[in-house]
Amino acid sequence: MKKQNCGFSLLEIAIVLVIVGVLLGGMLIPLTAQMDQRNVSDTQKTLSDIKQALIGYAIVNGRLPCPASSTSNGTESFAFGGVAINGNCSNFYNGFVPAATLGLTPVNSQGYAIDAWGNRIHYAVTSANSYAFTKTGGIITGGLSALAPNLLVCSTATGISTSSCASGAALTSSPGVPVVIYSTGKNGGGGGTSPDEAANPNPNSADNDRVFVSHLTTATFDDLVDWISPNILYNRMVQAGMLP
DSSP, rough: OOOOOSSSOHHHHHHHHHHHHHHHHHHHHHHHHHHHHHHHHHHHHHHHHHHHHHHHOOOOOOOOOOOBOOTSSBBOOOOOOOOOTTTOOOOOTTTEEOHHTTTOOSSSSSSSSSSSSBBOOOEEEEEHHTTTTTTTHHHHHTTTTTOOOOBEEESSSSOSSSOOOOOBBBBBBBBSSSSSEEOOTTTTTHHHHHHHHHHBTTTBBBBSSSEEESSBBBBTTEEEEEEEEEHHHHHHHHHHSSSS
């Protein structure tokens, strides 16, 4: 009498492995999506914290800080001959959040504020009114009616120029806003060859003007863009007794 073989055949093992693989793959996709959403939420909170820190800095100092340059280790960077008293920054539109100047975290080993993916967070500040917004006391002495911050955020790069959005594409009210901050998202600017991401300075874009793009995430755009409206900045400074 032959002894019955109770083991599994190679075919049966292969089928089981395929089924397990399919089940694990189905679980990993939702987990990856959850992680991506968490990173987005964490980065949005970081951007919100940065906005509050910038407003607080303006209340205390009567001006906004200059952006950090790529070599300033997270401190604000002035142009040659630039100082707080004249407000001449080295990188008005393509710099980074000056985390060391603001005392912010999280930062990387070089002192730059970073998003949930470990990329440096970008910060642009208006150079309007002869650097009034980055000059000591410039916001206070400039006069609210005369101040005209001119950073623009558009919903698309289509029809964009170095100083304007296409008709109906502006997300910011006229004449513009004093501050734009943004994360280059999960791809770290890797989609910078797309027109929309290329409009926001990143490692793959040489763009350096006062016009930016923001919209919902797509296959070629995952930047997270935020800004401070002049009215919010002025109102907070009025509440603090810094403006009349």
